[in-house]
Amino acid sequence: MLVKLAWKNVWRNKKRTLIVAASVMFAVVLAILMRSAQLGSYAYMIDSATHLQTGYLQVQHRDYRENRSLEKSYVPPVGLKDTLTQMTGVSAVAPRLETFALVSHDSVTRAVGIQGIDPAAEDAMTRLSKWLVKGSFLEKGDSSLIMGAGLAKKLNVTVGDSVVLYGMGYHGQTAAAILNVRGLLELPLPQLNNSAVLMSLSRVQYIYMAPGRVTALVMMLDHPDEMARIKTELARHVPAPLTVIDWQEMMPELKQYIQIDNASGLIMLAILYMVIAFGVFGTVMMMTAEREREFGILNALGMKKTRLMAVSAVESVMVSFIGALAGLALGIPLALYYVEHPIRLSGDLAAAYETLGIEPVMSFSARPDMFGAQALVVFVIAVFCALYPLFFIRRMRASTAIRH
Amino acid sequence: MALIDVRHITKTYNSTAVPVHALRDVNVHFEKKEFTAIVGPSGSGKTTLLNILGGLDAPTSGEVLIGGQNITGMKESALVEFRLRHIGFVFQAYNLIPVLTAIENVEFIMLLQGVGKKERHERARTLLADVGLADRLDSRPSQLSGGQQQRVAVARALASRPRFVLADEPTANLDSESTTSLLDMMEEMNAKYEMTFIFSTHDARVIERAHRVITLEDGRFQEDKQ
Numbered sequence: 001m002l003v004k005l006a007w008k009n010v011w012r013n014k015k016r017t018l019i020v021a022a023s024v025m026f027a028v029v030l031a032i033l034m035r036s037a038q039l040g041s042y043a044y045m046i047d048s049a050t051h052l053q054t055g056y057l058q059v060q061h062r063d064y065r066e067n068r069s070l071e072k073s074y075v076p077p078v079g080l081k082d083t084l085t086q087m088t089g090v091s092a093v094a095p096r097l098e099t100f101a102l103v104s105h106d107s108v109t110r111a112v113g114i115q116g117i118d119p120a121a122e123d124a125m126t127r128l129s130k131w132l133v134k135g136s137f138l139e140k141g142d143s144s145l146i147m148g149a150g151l152a153k154k155l156n157v158t159v160g161d162s163v164v165l166y167g168m169g170y171h172g173q174t175a176a177a178i179l180n181v182r183g184l185l186e187l188p189l190p191q192l193n194n195s196a197v198l199m200s201l202s203r204v205q206y207i208y209m210a211p212g213r214v215t216a217l218v219m220m221l222d223h224p225d226e227m228a229r230i231k232t233e234l235a236r237h238v239p240a241p242l243t244v245i246d247w248q249e250m251m252p253e254l255k256q257y258i259q260i261d262n263a264s265g266l267i268m269l270a271i272l273y274m275v276i277a278f279g280v281f282g283t284v285m286m287m288t289a290e291r292e293r294e295f296g297i298l299n300a301l302g303m304k305k306t307r308l309m310a311v312s313a314v315e316s317v318m319v320s321f322i323g324a325l326a327g328l329a330l331g332i333p334l335a336l337y338y339v340e341h342p343i344r345l346s347g348d349l350a351a352a353y354e355t356l357g358i359e360p361v362m363s364f365s366a367r368p369d370m371f372g373a374q375a376l377v378v379f380v381i382a383v384f385c386a387l388y389p390l391f392f393i394r395r396m397r398a399s400t401a402i403r404h
Numbered sequence: 405m406a407l408i409d410v411r412h413i414t415k416t417y418n419s420t421a422v423p424v425h426a427l428r429d430v431n432v433h434f435e436k437k438e439f440t441a442i443v444g445p446s447g448s449g450k451t452t453l454l455n456i457l458g459g460l461d462a463p464t465s466g467e468v469l470i471g472g473q474n475i476t477g478m479k480e481s482a483l484v485e486f487r488l489r490h491i492g493f494v495f496q497a498y499n500l501i502p503v504l505t506a507i508e509n510v511e512f513i514m515l516l517q518g519v520g521k522k523e524r525h526e527r528a529r530t531l532l533a534d535v536g537l538a539d540r541l542d543s544r545p546s547q548l549s550g551g552q553q554q555r556v557a558v559a560r561a562l563a564s565r566p567r568f569v570l571a572d573e574p575t576a577n578l579d580s581e582s583t584t585s586l587l588d589m590m591e592e593m594n595a596k597y598e599m600t601f602i603f604s605t606h607d608a609r610v611i612e613r614a615h616r617v618i619t620l621e622d623g624r625f626q627e628d629k630q
């Protein structure tokens with residue numbers, strides 16, 4: 001009957017109960033949306049940056065990060081690529097030979113980044129061909145090149161034109177070639193779009209006199225959360241002087257941005273929690289004052305304070321639970337909607353994203369643990385605030401309370 | 405041995421700038437089956453005495469023995485248990501639990517006592533029938549008149565099978581007809597269950613029906629009329 005009494009008490013003042021439950025509900029919804037936007041954006045940033053640039057993991061020469069020259073390229077040991085491909089959790093492996101060159105057309109010359117790729121493997125991994133706006137994508141052994149549309153504009157070239165490539169090959173030899181433009185990519189990142197040239201791996205190895213050499217074996221993962229485990233496991237298969245590095249080491253500025261943004265997001269969440277806590281606390285204080293006489297009467301009749309407190313606590317839990325449940329019922333579909341319909345950013349925020357090499361899109365996360373965690377945190381805060389009557393009852397004197 | 409023995413009770417409230425002497429050396433005892441009214445003007449100490457008899461308040465000095473047991477020095481939790489087992493209360497404003505029905509209100513005290521579901525339901529039905537509310541068992545307090553609510557309150561007070569019932573101005577909020585009806589019912593309960601009733605009241609109609617009238621004035625015992 002005590003639980004029944006608590007339940008009936010919850011509904012004796014419907015408006016008050018609904019106000020408290022609605023406060024909790026909106027807190028859960030806001031917390032879910034805020035956190036979903038944050039986690040979703042981070043996941044998207046990482047996904048976008050790894051797909052367009054680095055992959056999740058790379059096998060590089062241990063000095064390549066400090067000295068990005070062909071001197072730090074390597075010939076992959078026999079069987080290494082197969083070992084990586086067969087490793088559980090690794091979804092794709094693609095070799096790359098990256099270097100620099102001057103590319104000229106007529107009187108215009110630009111410094112560009114050259115990527116020698118395995119067209120099929122790279123496209124399967126990075127979905128590069130989806131950015132193709134003119135011409136066709138590379139094929140294996142292709143002797144032509146594709147480039148960013150921004151770079152093509154600067155060089156004033158289009159599909160079918162020829163460009164002259166001039167660079168420094170392996171061991172300082174001259175690397176030069178005349179190459180046809182086969183396709184143009186409208187890459188989402190201005191930095192890449194204005195400087196990227198892609199060629200087949202074998203062609204770059206030939207021009208740069210680096211047969212069989214790569215600067216990296218790039219890997220994508222089935223589940224990015226498993227990166228640390230896979231990295232450790234991979235390290236056992238990679239002989240010196242090669243090493244396995246992850247996207248956080250390759251893009252430290254992105255990692256730092258996420259850390260800072262996450263911290264500020266948590267501060268915003270804490271402010272939201274505090275606002276809700278004060279709201280719930282105020283309502284509970286008012287409710288307690290209204291019921292002082294009733295608490296006194298029950299105590300006078302012989303209801304021990306511990307039982308009174310238990311009934312009051314059960315009431316608080318019930319109201320907070322209703323609010324948290326309603327918050328989940330509203331928050332989850334909203335978050336799922338935004339997962340399916342991400343928000344495209346514009347203005348300064350978009351520019352900030354592009355600076356980091358990320359497509360300017362605000363994505364949302366639908367991680368189940370995030371929903372549960374937010375509902376639980378708000379629920380606990382609400383219950384904690386709603387425990388005020390317990391302290392009130394503990395200090396109450398029945399003879400005084402029944403006169404109110 | 406007296407049912408209730410009040411010995412040299414003094415109560416002084418020191419919370420105000422000038423101490424208020426609510427009771428000054430009151431000595432009185434109550435026997436089983438009494439139907440007693442405590443009367444006196446406002447501020448005479450009636451409610452304070454009732455609170456001390458019910459263990460809701462502690463005297464500044466003196467002691468109260470109920471069935472020979474001194475309740476004056478009891479710990480709060482023990483006093484709550486004592487009230488639950490031995491004392492019934494009826495309040496001026498009825499103070500039923502608004503979300504419970506009449507029968508649930510009466511059962512509630514027995515629930516606190518640990519009485520089994522079947523027994524407490526039977527006892528509650530019988531008591532509500534005794535107070536003339538057999539047909540209002542499932543009514544909420546808000547669906548009952550003031551007089552009916554006070555009848556439920558009396559049934560609730562009797563439900564715990566207490567040694568005595570304390571009623572603080574039980575007719576103050578009732579009209580004349582309801583007052584008469586309530587007093588008839590309480591006298592009947594007094595006779596049927598040999599229950600001791602102690603009232604505080606201003607009401608002449610209650611004083612007329614009381615078997616014993618104790619008068620207080622300025623916290624002092626003035627008169628004890630049988």
